[in-house]
Amino acid sequence: MKKILCLFLLSSGVLPAGDLKVVDPWIRAVPPSSPATAAFMTLVNSSEHPITVSGGTSPIAGEVKPMITTKKSDGVMGMELVESFSIPAKGRRTLEPGGDHFMLMQLMEVPKAGRTIPLVLTTESDGKTESVTLQVPVR
Numbered sequence: 548m549k550k551i552l553c554l555f556l557l558s559s560g561v562l563p564a565g566d567l568k569v570v571d572p573w574i575r576a577v578p579p580s581s582p583a584t585a586a587f588m589t590l591v592n593s594s595e596h597p598i599t600v601s602g603g604t605s606p607i608a609g610e611v612k613p614m615i616t617t618k619k620s621d622g623v624m625g626m627e628l629v630e631s632f633s634i635p636a637k638g639r640r641t642l643e644p645g646g647d648h649f650m651l652m653q654l655m656e657v658p659k660a661g662r663t664i665p666l667v668l669t670t671e672s673d674g675k676t677e678s679v680t681l682q683v684p685v686r
């Protein structure tokens with residue numbers, strides 16, 4: 548049954564809605580002078596294929612990119628842009644403060660606590676590109 552479903556999805560050319568679930572997304576409120584902020588969430592892949600998320604778009608930011616947090620040998624924390632986040636088949640990936648996140652750069656508007664910000668993520672699975680639109684609370 549699962550094999551038949553998978554073949555059907557392959558031929559349809561569309562990543563079905565619901566394959567990538569986004570749990571508890573939020574954007575960090577920042578002071579007005581801040582050039583960037585971060586979005587956190589848990590990405591849950593309910594499909595039989597790995598899903599990658601290469602970033603996205605938001606009306607408040609010039610760029611939305613996946614970033615990881617790094618720690619140098621001297622203990623200094625830093626951040627590094629990565630090509631994408633991958634979520635294994637039937638797996639999940641948690642983006643949280645001090646770890647992975649989406650960086651919202653070149654802020655055109657400062658996200659204030661209590662607001663809700665649209666965020667569109669670009670996903671790829673099995674060679675097909677899709678987008679997932681989120682309404683993300685700021686806190």
Ligand SMILES: [Cu+2]
Binds near residue numbers: 585614626627648649
């Ligand atoms: Cu960052």
